[in-house]
Amino acid sequence: MPTDNTRIFIVEDEWKIARFLQIELEHEGFETVIEASGRNALDRVMQEKFDLILLDVMIPEMDGIEVCRRIREISEIPIIMVTAKDDIEDKVKGLDIGADDYITKPFATPELLARIRASLRKHKAGRKELAKSEIGVKNLVLFPNCYEAKVNGQTIELTKKEYDLLEYLVRNKNIVLDRERVLQEVWGYEYLGDTNVVDVYIRYIRSKLDERFGEKYIYTVRGVGYVVKD
Numbered sequence: 001m002p003t004d005n006t007r008i009f010i011v012e013d014e015w016k017i018a019r020f021l022q023i024e025l026e027h028e029g030f031e032t033v034i035e036a037s038g039r040n041a042l043d044r045v046m047q048e049k050f051d052l053i054l055l056d057v058m059i060p061e062m063d064g065i066e067v068c069r070r071i072r073e074i075s076e077i078p079i080i081m082v083t084a085k086d087d088i089e090d091k092v093k094g095l096d097i098g099a100d101d102y103i104t105k106p107f108a109t110p111e112l113l114a115r116i117r118a119s120l121r122k123h124k125a126g127r128k129e130l131a132k133s134e135i136g137v138k139n140l141v142l143f144p145n146c147y148e149a150k151v152n153g154q155t156i157e158l159t160k161k162e163y164d165l166l167e168y169l170v171r172n173k174n175i176v177l178d179r180e181r182v183l184q185e186v187w188g189y190e191y192l193g194d195t196n197v198v199d200v201y202i203r204y205i206r207s208k209l210d211e212r213f214g215e216k217y218i219y220t221v222r223g224v225g226y227v228v229k230d
Contacts, residue, residue, distance in 0.1 A: 038062030057083035072098035078119040178225040
């Protein structure tokens with residue numbers, strides 16, 4: 001049983017199902033919170049701390065796919081999609097936008113519990129690995145476990161997407177990366193065929209990094225893309 005007050009967010013609009021999940025999970029030692037609205041669920045994720053989300057696809061106000069997509073812009077919390085649909089397209093869509101796992105109703109409670117524990121273990125192991133993997137170039141140091149970036153000990157205030165882009169460039173330092181590749185790796189999907197978003201975010205980062213500290217980190221390779229050089 002969990003011993004560290006592991007908190008699971010149940011996002012499900014069918015009360016009987018939500019209550020059943022709550023009883024089963026609390027019997028296993030988890031703390032639980034229930035929310036029926038997709039929009040309210042997203043607001044609560046931004047304001048509260050959860051360790052895992054059980055997210056139903058068919059919920060009112062904002063469906064589970066959209067909720068998952070938006071959560072992934074701000075958090076790496078484990079998400080298990082739960083739905084009555086047994087359609088491969090729904091499964092692929094959920095996994096593609098960042099869900100960690102997918103389970104179809106009706107399901108056996110032991111299977112759900114096994115999937116929850118597996119997702120929690122994977123997330124915990126990933127955080128431990130990231131904590132060991134501080135990376136940097138010149139006087140810039142990135143801390144992947146907490147999405148922080150510092151130059152000579154001074155913190156750089158970055159949005160999550162700015163941080164993701166900077167980390168990707170630093171991890172591939174001295175390699176010229178074209179805009180299409182950056183879009184695919186950082187945004188995770190085709191950005192309507194428009195690679196200008198990469199240029200915009202590069203400008204944001206340069207204003208906070210290169211210009212602030214008077215040292216060039218990100219170089220433009222005309223006609224190709226960008227590279228971080230040590």
